[in-house]
Amino acid sequence: xxxxxxxxxxxxxxxxxxxxxxxxxxxxxxxxxxxxxxxxxxxxxxxxxxxxxxxxxxxxxxxxxxxxxxxxxxxxxxxxxxxxxxxxxxxxxxxxxxxxxxxxxxxxxxxxxxxxxxxxxxxxxxxxxxxxxxxxxxxxxxxxxxxxxxxxxxxxxxxxxxxxxxxxxxxxxxxxxxxxxxxxxxxxxxxxxxxxxxxxxxxxxxxxxxxxxxxxxxxxxxxxxxxxxxxxxxxxxxxxxxxxxxxxxxxxxxxxxxxxxxxxxxxxxxxxxxxxxxxxxxxxxxxxxxxxxxxxxxxxxxxxxxxxxxxxxxxxxxxxxxxxxxxxxxxxxxxxxxxxxxxxxxxxxxxxxxxxxxxxxxxxxxxxxxxxxxxxxxxxxxxxxxxxxxxxxxxxx
Numbered sequence: 001x002x003x004x005x006x007x008x009x010x011x012x013x014x015x016x017x018x019x020x021x022x023x024x025x026x027x028x029x030x031x032x033x034x035x036x037x038x039x040x041x042x043x044x045x046x047x048x049x050x051x052x053x054x055x056x057x058x059x060x061x062x063x064x065x066x067x068x069x070x071x072x073x074x075x076x077x078x079x080x081x082x083x084x085x086x087x088x089x090x091x092x093x094x095x096x097x098x099x100x101x102x103x104x105x106x107x108x109x110x111x112x113x114x115x116x117x118x119x120x121x122x123x124x125x126x127x128x129x130x131x132x133x134x135x136x137x138x139x140x141x142x143x144x145x146x147x148x149x150x151x152x153x154x155x156x157x158x159x160x161x162x163x164x165x166x167x168x169x170x171x172x173x174x175x176x177x178x179x180x181x182x183x184x185x186x187x188x189x190x191x192x193x194x195x196x197x198x199x200x201x202x203x204x205x206x207x208x209x210x211x212x213x214x215x216x217x218x219x220x221x222x223x224x225x226x227x228x229x230x231x232x233x234x235x236x237x238x239x240x241x242x243x244x245x246x247x248x249x250x251x252x253x254x255x256x257x258x259x260x261x262x263x264x265x266x267x268x269x270x271x272x273x274x275x276x277x278x279x280x281x282x283x284x285x286x287x288x289x290x291x292x293x294x295x296x297x298x299x300x301x302x303x304x305x306x307x308x309x310x311x312x313x314x315x316x317x318x319x320x321x322x323x324x325x326x327x328x329x330x331x332x333x334x335x336x337x338x339x340x341x342x343x344x345x346x347x348x349x350x351x352x353x354x355x356x357x358x359x360x361x362x363x364x365x366x367x368x369x370x371x372x373x374x375x376x377x378x379x380x381x382x383x384x385x386x387x388x389x390x391x392x393x394x395x396x397x
Contacts, residue, residue: 014073020051028074028082031192032058034185035251036092037065065091065243084252085223087231088185088196091241091251093118118240120199121339122273123171127160128237131170138213142225145215146174149229153237156262156294157270158277171201172236174229176209194253195228197235205232228253230261239269264382268296272335275300275374283395288388289313289332289375295382298335300374301393308396311337311373312365314347317388332389334366335376342366347389367396 016025026049032038038058046052056072063070068078096118132146143163150161164170180186185196187208197205207213207229212222227248234249242249247263275298278287289297303309313332333346345366375391 014071014075015079016051016074018051018053018056018073021047021049023049025049025051025055028079029055029058031082032062034088034090035062036090036094036097037062039094039097061092067243081252083192084254085192085194086253087228087235087241087251088187088193089198089232089235089241089251091118093240119269119273120238120240122238123200123203126158126274126277127162128172129162129164129170130172130174131164131167133167133173133175136176136207136209136213138222139215139225141215142213145225146229149226149233152230152261153233153270156267157274159237159270159274170203172203172205172233174205174232175207177206178209181206194223195232197232199235200238203236205229205236207232223253224255227255227261234266234270237270238273239266242266242269264295264380267294268378271296271298272376275335275376277302279304280393285393287375287391289377289391290389291330291377291379291382291385291387293382295379295385296377298374298376299391300336300372301391303371303373303393303395306369306371308367308369309373309393310365310367310396311345311375311391311393312347313375313377313389313391315377315387315389317386319386320384321386322384329380330378330385330387332375332377332391334373334391336372336374337366337368338370338372 016028029038029043029048029051032055033040038054043052043054046054059074059078060070060072062068062082063072063078066081068081069075074082130146130150132143135142147163153159154161167173178187179189183204183206187193187206187210189208189210190212193208194211195205195207207225213225214222216224216226230248239249241251242263242265244250244263244265245252247265248261249266249269277300278285279302281304285301287299287301289299291297311334313334315330315332318330331346334342336342345364373391373393377387377389379385379387
């Protein structure tokens, strides 16, 4: 139990602490549930207005996710973050919240820095169709802006996008909606949330039409449709939220995105879900991977049928573009076999994550059976590194 002195110090640094009870606490607790930090059944028996122990743990998880000082109390800094304009899609899926206690838990895939913490599965085809089903009164040419958003994703991935005339033929359906519009995420008017997107194979993307939308114009108070459309399409392609504010998949909007929009983790994430594909009928196949500028590369070898094989990768070249320092790291890993993640089979780098995490690389090979083997190369802080490597598969049958 905390002493009165410790409680007094905690109170002096906090807006709300455990034990507080009011309507604002109830609103914040509801948002912690909505965005995936609090598993609602855990506190069904708690007073909804009470800052309970479950809420304290959820606040700690929230603070870890956004790299805030972890205290478990709602400080002014935490509260400011909670009230930023943002995407309404959850940061952590509900089915993961109930088993996740700490983003830095050792040995879990969530600690892998090469992909977003909570991605979804991809679409089964690289040919993806889309349709904008309605418009907003705020601007003209919304369709062209949406086309540009898909073109941005096509520039950094092997995906091919086609606009279709019939919404029934579209994998991704985009629309402007208001209030309660028939899904589990009603919009809140001109307020906290701006839009949301659903993972494959749902693919819906909704923009809150109660907000004011604009084209890309600097120093304007409203919301740039292109930037937010790129973000929400990322969800419709299977990407979760990033934890770095340099990435387009960061959930908050500040209107100051760089002209190229994408960060390193955006590109690493999309290529992890949709690697470049090469096929072979030979007994051996080698693929070349280079991590330069984007900081990531990913290639999938399709053997044509299930076979017994040995797979291994090796980083063969590292060049410092600026200077080697503590944040430089590079790794080439066997990321998936037949779409199943294969943690711990990689080459290069050293201690890139928490103790025991799969990102702490172990040189090695994988012997197994399967049809598809995906290799992934990543240079952390690509502005400092140029890396080259090879992935090899030898058929043993």
